[in-house]
């Protein structure tokens with residue numbers, strides 16, 4: 001069992017901003033954020049009952065679906081594995097939301113314009129709401145939750161302890177939230193559970209705004225950066241991409257269920273459906289990296305290796321649901 005409170009030492013530069021003038025696009029995003037607030041209690045159909053082992057959650061979302069191992073399991077065992085795998089995925093959403101809440105509060109401190117601070121404050125409220133609804137869903141409906149996975153934790157740690165303001169935006173708003181937006185889209189596209197679909201739809205609306213905030217805030221930052229500083233950002237993008245591509249595998253689920261971890265992991269990495277899922281997770285990140293001028297010759301080969309460079313031509317502002325609807329693998 002992990003400790004309930006963990007403390008990290010950070011050294012963020014806090015800024016006062018004495019120039020209160022409007023900052024173009026960010027003020028508009030701030031206005032949109034205020035108008036789009038929703039209530040996690042009032043606006044979701046919590047009265048619906050959910051069967052966490054039921055058919056509303058598709059078997060194909062289980063990483064070992066289609067394997068010989070899966071075929072050997074009884075119907076009852078498959079349902080149990082699906083329950084645990086779904087709870088694991090939603091638990092990682094929850095922990096990622098906490099990371100986003102902490103990062104948004106850091107942006108309030110570190111942002112260099114008042115509009116960005118005000119916008120980041122709305123994002124902190126959004127992220128608090130996301131923590132609220134995912135935690136409630138896990139507790140009431142899944143009745144099961146999992147600790148944060150090591151690769152996700154190390155990525156969050158890296159972003160949260162970094163003192164450079166642009167790394168908060170790049171790490172959290174572009175990489176982690178970009179991945180989350182795609183993951184939520186896949187969840188919404190594949191589950192038929194109405195409460196989770198409604199919840200995910202509302203969360204995605206907020207997340208699309210957060211990614212846009214990151215993209216606006218970093219506009220032109222990397223085009224004028226010195227070679228040495230840019231190299232550090234490139235290295236971060238490459239490392240974070242590798243981490244997100246092949247490390248969020250949920251191996252702890254297999255161990256806890258008494259299933260052969262090596263076999264499950266090998267299958268998960270080879271499964272065509274899972275490979276396609278992992279590639280789709282980059283559908284929002286890659287076009288945004290391109291927009292920021294970060295698809296540099298040092299970054300491109302590693303994105304090519306993990307098979308996600310094809311997304312560079314997508315519209316980074318496209319509706320995530322439509323985008324994934326067009327790209328999602330056939331069941």
Ligand SMILES: [Fe+2]
Pocket residue numbers: 097100126127130207
């Ligand atoms: Fe969020």
Ligand SMILES: [Fe+2]
Pocket residue numbers: 100127177206207210
């Ligand atoms: Fe967010």
